[in-house]
Amino acid sequence: MGPEGxxxxxxxxxxxxxxxxxRTRSLAExxxxxxxxxxxxxxxxxxxxxxxxxxxxxxxxxxxTETEGFCSKCHTMAPEAKAYSLSVHRDVTCAECHxxxxxxxxxxxxxxxxxxxxxxxxxxxxxxxPAPDHSKLxxxxxxxxxxxxxxxxxxxxxxxxxxxxxxxxxxxxxTRETVAVVVRPPELGSEKGAPGAHWHVKQKVxxxxxxEQSRKIDWVGVTxxxxxxxxxxxxxxxxxxxxxxxxxxxxxxxxxxxxxxCIDCHNRVGHELPSPDEAIDESIAAGKISQDLPYIKREGxxxxxxxxxxxxxxxxxxxxxxxxxxxRYPLVATTRRAEVNRAVRELKLIYGxxxxxxxxxxxxxxxxxxxxxxxxxxxxxxxGDHYQVTAGGRVxxxxxxxxxxxxxxxxxxxxxxxxxxxxxxxxxxKDRLWVFNHKYDASxxxxxxxxxxxxxxxxxxxxxxxxxxxxxxxxxxxxxxxxGACRYCHQPSSCARxxxxxxxxxxxxxxxxxRDLLGEGG
Numbered sequence: 001m002g003p004e005g006x007x008x009x010x011x012x013x014x015x016x017x018x019x020x021x022x023r024t025r026s027l028a029e030x031x032x033x034x035x036x037x038x039x040x041x042x043x044x045x046x047x048x049x050x051x052x053x054x055x056x057x058x059x060x061x062x063x064x065t066e067t068e069g070f071c072s073k074c075h076t077m078a079p080e081a082k083a084y085s086l087s088v089h090r091d092v093t094c095a096e097c098h099x100x101x102x103x104x105x106x107x108x109x110x111x112x113x114x115x116x117x118x119x120x121x122x123x124x125x126x127x128x129x130p131a132p133d134h135s136k137l138x139x140x141x142x143x144x145x146x147x148x149x150x151x152x153x154x155x156x157x158x159x160x161x162x163x164x165x166x167x168x169x170x171x172x173x174x175t176r177e178t179v180a181v182v183v184r185p186p187e188l189g190s191e192k193g194a195p196g197a198h199w200h201v202k203q204k205v206x207x208x209x210x211x212e213q214s215r216k217i218d219w220v221g222v223t224x225x226x227x228x229x230x231x232x233x234x235x236x237x238x239x240x241x242x243x244x245x246x247x248x249x250x251x252x253x254x255x256x257x258x259x260x261x262c263i264d265c266h267n268r269v270g271h272e273l274p275s276p277d278e279a280i281d282e283s284i285a286a287g288k289i290s291q292d293l294p295y296i297k298r299e300g301x302x303x304x305x306x307x308x309x310x311x312x313x314x315x316x317x318x319x320x321x322x323x324x325x326x327x328r329y330p331l332v333a334t335t336r337r338a339e340v341n342r343a344v345r346e347l348k349l350i351y352g353x354x355x356x357x358x359x360x361x362x363x364x365x366x367x368x369x370x371x372x373x374x375x376x377x378x379x380x381x382x383x384g385d386h387y388q389v390t391a392g393g394r395v396x397x398x399x400x401x402x403x404x405x406x407x408x409x410x411x412x413x414x415x416x417x418x419x420x421x422x423x424x425x426x427x428x429x430k431d432r433l434w435v436f437n438h439k440y441d442a443s444x445x446x447x448x449x450x451x452x453x454x455x456x457x458x459x460x461x462x463x464x465x466x467x468x469x470x471x472x473x474x475x476x477x478x479x480x481x482x483x484g485a486c487r488y489c490h491q492p493s494s495c496a497r498x499x500x501x502x503x504x505x506x507x508x509x510x511x512x513x514x515r516d517l518l519g520e521g522g
Contacts, residue, residue: 076116076120076359077129078358078359079129079356079361079366080271082353082356083268083270083272084270086272086353087270087272089269096143097138098132098137099138100142101138101142105138127358127359128360128361129359131212131267131366133212133213134213134263135212135256135258140261140263144262144266145262161183162180162182163179163180163181163182164179165179165180166178166281166284167179167413168284168297171295171298172294172295173291173294174284174291174293174295174296174297176284176415177413177415178413178414179411179413180411180413181408181411182408183407197407197408200264201261201262203222203224203225204222204259205222206258206260207220207221207258207260208251208252208255208256208258209256209258210254212256213267214258215367215380216380218234218255219233219234219237219251219252219255220232220381220386220400231248231388232381232388232399232400233248233251233386233387233389233395234385235387237251238395241394241395243392243394244389244393245393248393264369265369265377265378266369266370267368267369267370268368268369269370271366273353275374276300276301276305276351276354276363277374278374279304279350279353280297280300280301280347283346284297288342288346289342289346290336290339290342293325293336293340293343294325294332296321296343299321300321300343300350303317303347304351304354306362307357307360310357310358315351318344318347319344321340321344322340322341322344325340378407379402382400384400384402385399386399386400387399436467462485462489464481464485465480466480
């Protein structure tokens, strides 16, 4: 009733009526829209703000999962994270090299990440973590060539690259040597049509390999820009030399065929670690390890380049250098105690860098194909054991170029580098028998007075090898000269042509046993 007892004067004065919740009504019917424009704006602002925050947060979280800060949190990635921190690409995020562009690449990467997370939670991850399958990595044009111009690295007119490194022998005095080579720019290739190392990416080069990381290459095919084609096959894969077409078909069917690109050589470009030998040389050169400590290079290598079950076990072995000096060089242990302790600390740091015992990784676990100092690298093809095949399948004597001067000058080694030749070797040196006959042309020269080039061989022990005895009595000749003398010129494939086991095993210590020379039945 109104104030005068009449009908209600205002709708708001009516008693409130509650309605039972009707489950049969749709969501749109149950949710009442805002009754004013102000409410609508407020609702849009709140929903939009929350959505923006969620989107930004999700984007930032996604970006973080693609960085080293996220990936390195996983203890299985410790070896890669250590190498990444020293890499020239340490400012490049992991995803820029490991994730293919586009939504498909992102989904593939996240699914792979979920699989790895499950392996970590269940403890089923492999030790060591295998290197990625090259065929599953993004194409270099989407990664490498986004920053590096092919014209700048493989074009004519590039500057000459001179590499000079210190090296210390494993003798008592840790004798210092300097190694210098010139990496040939395209216009100074050792032969016409072979313009240095980056020639491989300027032509269409294909190969077959039985493993994902292409550590072994059995067949190589080259298609030149003018349409010419050549193919080469590894000698162990040859059945009948007069017709290897069945062997080539077998390799094509059984192995993976790929086109050579940047990462086939630069396979550790984002996770490169020095070998123990290189790391110790650098530390001695920098004064972090005293060169005056007797046999410190030899003892450092023998302790760092070894497998241990834990870091504590490695530290104990490296610390044994102190006991060595106390036993054999007591004066050094007493008067140079600080230098010995500093060397031990540095060697422990080097081991912690190149090895991760809990993941069963050492320096050799992930071979670096750039060069041929610590792994086969270039010698996967340029070993003198990959022979050219004609269109009719006949094997020729010609091989893939394997001489030192194919990509760089002959290394100059010595206390000082007297000169570095930028051009090819003299015409007389191209004679296949020059190594045997040059003594007649240079009979009046003293190799020790030539500064560096001649001394490279004459100081290596190679000159001590009696090559006239090699055909029938070469085990005795090798034992007399030492395997180091043979290794200076020859690759493992040279021995493998006759022996069941190669004597020279690239990248590892050379141990000479007569059974290795003669085969298992020798």
